[in-house]
Amino acid sequence: MPLDDPPRAPGPTLEAVARAAGVSRSTVSRVVTGSPRVSPTARHAVEEAIERLGYVPNPAARSLVTRRTGTVALVVREPESRVFDEPFFGAVVRGVSQAMARTDLQLALLLAGASPPDDPDGEHERRRIERFLLGGHADGALLLSLHADDPLPRDLLAAGLPVVLAGRPSTPDLDVSWVDADNRGGGAAATEHLLASGRRRVGVLTGPLDMVAGRDRLDGYHDAHAARGLPVVPDLQARGDFTREGGAAAMMRLLTSAPDVDGVVVASDVAALGALQVLAAAGRRVPEDVAVVGFDDSIVARSVQPALTTVRQPVEELGARMAQLLLARLAGEATTQQVVLPTHLVVRDSG
Amino acid sequence: MPLDDPPRAPGPTLEAVARAAGVSRSTVSRVVTGSPRVSPTARHAVEEAIERLGYVPNPAARSLVTRRTGTVALVVREPESRVFDEPFFGAVVRGVSQAMARTDLQLALLLAGASPPDDPDGEHERRRIERFLLGGHADGALLLSLHADDPLPRDLLAAGLPVVLAGRPSTPDLDVSWVDADNRGGGAAATEHLLASGRRRVGVLTGPLDMVAGRDRLDGYHDAHAARGLPVVPDLQARGDFTREGGAAAMMRLLTSAPDVDGVVVASDVAALGALQVLAAAGRRVPEDVAVVGFDDSIVARSVQPALTTVRQPVEELGARMAQLLLARLAGEATTQQVVLPTHLVVRDSG
DNA sequence: TTGAAAGCGCTAACAC
DNA sequence: GTGTTAGCGCTTTCAA
Numbered sequence: 001m002p003l004d005d006p007p008r009a010p011g012p013t014l015e016a017v018a019r020a021a022g023v024s025r026s027t028v029s030r031v032v033t034g035s036p037r038v039s040p041t042a043r044h045a046v047e048e049a050i051e052r053l054g055y056v057p058n059p060a061a062r063s064l065v066t067r068r069t070g071t072v073a074l075v076v077r078e079p080e081s082r083v084f085d086e087p088f089f090g091a092v093v094r095g096v097s098q099a100m101a102r103t104d105l106q107l108a109l110l111l112a113g114a115s116p117p118d119d120p121d122g123e124h125e126r127r128r129i130e131r132f133l134l135g136g137h138a139d140g141a142l143l144l145s146l147h148a149d150d151p152l153p154r155d156l157l158a159a160g161l162p163v164v165l166a167g168r169p170s171t172p173d174l175d176v177s178w179v180d181a182d183n184r185g186g187g188a189a190a191t192e193h194l195l196a197s198g199r200r201r202v203g204v205l206t207g208p209l210d211m212v213a214g215r216d217r218l219d220g221y222h223d224a225h226a227a228r229g230l231p232v233v234p235d236l237q238a239r240g241d242f243t244r245e246g247g248a249a250a251m252m253r254l255l256t257s258a259p260d261v262d263g264v265v266v267a268s269d270v271a272a273l274g275a276l277q278v279l280a281a282a283g284r285r286v287p288e289d290v291a292v293v294g295f296d297d298s299i300v301a302r303s304v305q306p307a308l309t310t311v312r313q314p315v316e317e318l319g320a321r322m323a324q325l326l327l328a329r330l331a332g333e334a335t336t337q338q339v340v341l342p343t344h345l346v347v348r349d350s351g
Numbered sequence: 352m353p354l355d356d357p358p359r360a361p362g363p364t365l366e367a368v369a370r371a372a373g374v375s376r377s378t379v380s381r382v383v384t385g386s387p388r389v390s391p392t393a394r395h396a397v398e399e400a401i402e403r404l405g406y407v408p409n410p411a412a413r414s415l416v417t418r419r420t421g422t423v424a425l426v427v428r429e430p431e432s433r434v435f436d437e438p439f440f441g442a443v444v445r446g447v448s449q450a451m452a453r454t455d456l457q458l459a460l461l462l463a464g465a466s467p468p469d470d471p472d473g474e475h476e477r478r479r480i481e482r483f484l485l486g487g488h489a490d491g492a493l494l495l496s497l498h499a500d501d502p503l504p505r506d507l508l509a510a511g512l513p514v515v516l517a518g519r520p521s522t523p524d525l526d527v528s529w530v531d532a533d534n535r536g537g538g539a540a541a542t543e544h545l546l547a548s549g550r551r552r553v554g555v556l557t558g559p560l561d562m563v564a565g566r567d568r569l570d571g572y573h574d575a576h577a578a579r580g581l582p583v584v585p586d587l588q589a590r591g592d593f594t595r596e597g598g599a600a601a602m603m604r605l606l607t608s609a610p611d612v613d614g615v616v617v618a619s620d621v622a623a624l625g626a627l628q629v630l631a632a633a634g635r636r637v638p639e640d641v642a643v644v645g646f647d648d649s650i651v652a653r654s655v656q657p658a659l660t661t662v663r664q665p666v667e668e669l670g671a672r673m674a675q676l677l678l679a680r681l682a683g684e685a686t687t688q689q690v691v692l693p694t695h696l697v698v699r700d701s702g
Numbered sequence: 703t704t705g706a707a708a709g710c711g712c713t714a715a716c717a718c
Numbered sequence: 719g720t721g722t723t724a725g726c727g728c729t730t731t732c733a734a
Contacts, residue, residue, distance in 0.1 A: 024720065027719085030719090030720090037720085039719060039720085064728090
């Protein structure tokens with residue numbers, strides 16, 4: 001893109017402040033960076049001059065010498081998915097931004113297509129992100145919505161960039177900080193709830209199984225069965241994704257493979273919406289014939305009829321904790337940390 | 352926050368590339384910035400060296416001399432509101448980011464509380480934002496979710512920062528680029544739809560009236576009445592906001608002031624959800640007794656029973672157009688531009 | 703077409 | 719405590 005316009009007029013420099021305050025640049029710099037080694041007199045003069053001149057430090061100049069940018073990146077590796085179709089993304093952003101409020105770090109948003117083959121451009125996108133991040137644009141990165149095989153986190157880590165992942169990495173050997181919700185526990189709780197209420201044929205509409213969250217929720221479904229000594233049968237599982245269409249399609253397949261299903265755990269509320277619509281069309285009553293449990297406690301869960309029993313994740317807290325972990329690393333903390341946030345079942349009318 | 356850690360190891364500099372390629376720094380710089388004044392031989396040698404060394408330009412150093420940051424800011428002036436409770440925000444972000452994909456501009460996200468009195472910290476927040484923006488952190492700004500009295504856009508404009516607003520500014524004297532949805536037309540279409548279907552007492556649950564979008568939707572409601580020579584009566588209007596709670600409360604008031612209401616236009620789908628719940632609790636059938644029309648065509652509109660007739664806004668396009676307008680200004684375009692995107696009614700079962 | 707040289711505005715030793 | 723000085727890595731005249 002051509003950027004041939006003359007830039008805006010520059011503001012006053014540190015030099016100007018120094019002259020106005022009758023001190024040297026160093027002293028001004030000390031005041032600005034909050035060094036204690038400044039006399040009250042000098043400090044006062046400098047502060048007054050800064051105020052009067054409306055001085056604002058030039059971040060580029062500062063960054064050039066400190067080798068810090070004051071920016072952390074939030075990388076979203078999947079612009080097409082549920083990250084944007086639900087309040088999920090907004091909640092994470094809010095959490096992150098809250099945790100960073102008292103810092104003067106800024107948040108840069110990087111959207112990158114998913115890794116191949118989901119996105120043909122994914123490879124190219126990854127390079128773009130890596131260039132940006134490793135080229136010194138950011139001091140650290142928060143990674144969201146990764147697929148299992150994505151080399152991005154490993155590359156960034158190898159280059160020494162502080163990184164925090166949303167969700168446990170698929171390869172446990174990766175020494176990285178992450179924050180995850182207890183998806184497995186949530187999946188188990190949802191399933192056990194249906195089992196405990198007397199359902200005999202509880203199926204599952206999974207999320208994408210190449211994402212750890214999708215996998216974990218399914219594992220929880222297995223756990224709950226195992227805990228009761230119940231077998232899990234393949235015809236009670238239908239692979240879906242987090243979308244309404246995906247949920248609807250999976251529900252149709254499930255109705256075919258297991259017509260006697262009387263309960264179903266769905267990977268997301270939005271997918272559950274699709275499932276509910278299919279059930280209604282098939283003449284199955286919810287919850288009388290089939291009980292349904294969703295995931296996320298999004299606004300959808302309260303909109304549908306009957307209101308959806310769902311597993312709530314503390315999404316905003318997830319964002320906040322990620323930011324805290326990254327801040328800790330930026331502050332010099334050497335060891336990585338892993339956090340699992342509890343999920344819990346919200347029982348409503350659907351099952 | 353203490354940031355006492357040694358920064359990461361620096362990559363190769365332009366100097367190193369120059370040595371490796373056997374040319375001067377200037378020549379490398381010309382290659383990197385895409386200047387035509389370079390011999391094919393030199394260019395080739397430089398490109399080879401860049402590739403071999405994995406050179407990435409230091410953005411701070413570049414920014415220091417060019418006075419451009421390569422960053423545009425997306426400022427969201429209202430972290431608590433519907434911006435985050437719905438896919439609205441995500442859709443805008445996606446649109447913006449799409450339009451910026453082929454550029455190498457980056458997106459910085461600034462969340463700032465609303466302006467006072469909605470947010471006691473708003474004043475302080477505004478200063479923070481202004482310092483960031485005017486301190487040279489970004490080349491331009493996209494402003495989202497402004498309230499009518501917010502001085503932020505005027506301040507930024509006065510300082511010469513390229514700015515694009517989401518939504519028409521409340522003060523028409525502001526010479527600024529903006530992109531708006533035709534909220535007024537949408538409000539009129541929704542109202543006329545109810546009127547045309549034979550409703551005689553059509554009420555409205557407004558959004559916040561200190562936001563232009565809220566005002567416009569209400570004006571559209573008036574327009575539709577005026578077009579039919581119908582009077583608008585105060586008891587058919589209840590002030591609400593964009594939230595479920597706000598919609599529910601307003602609906603309750605409306606039922607009190609106008610018990611015979613037979614149609615209602617609601618400022619957002621989420622607010623409409625609240626209204627539907629109140630109507631159900633009051634024993635009113637939708638759409639038989641009261642028809643309801645929402646705004647936004649969010650996922651909620653498809654989740655509720657009956658499915659919500661709603662006004663769709665091209666939110667993603669709104670983001671994209673905003674970005675395009677800003678890019679134009681950054682490219683030297685002097686004149687401001689104003690864009691109004693069409694909205695349209697999506698008729699479903701609720702009215 | 704290329705190179706030399708002068709900064710951009712700031713921080714951080716290192717004296718004093 | 720404070721000032722002096724030397725860069726950080728890059729772009730951009732200006733000569734050649």
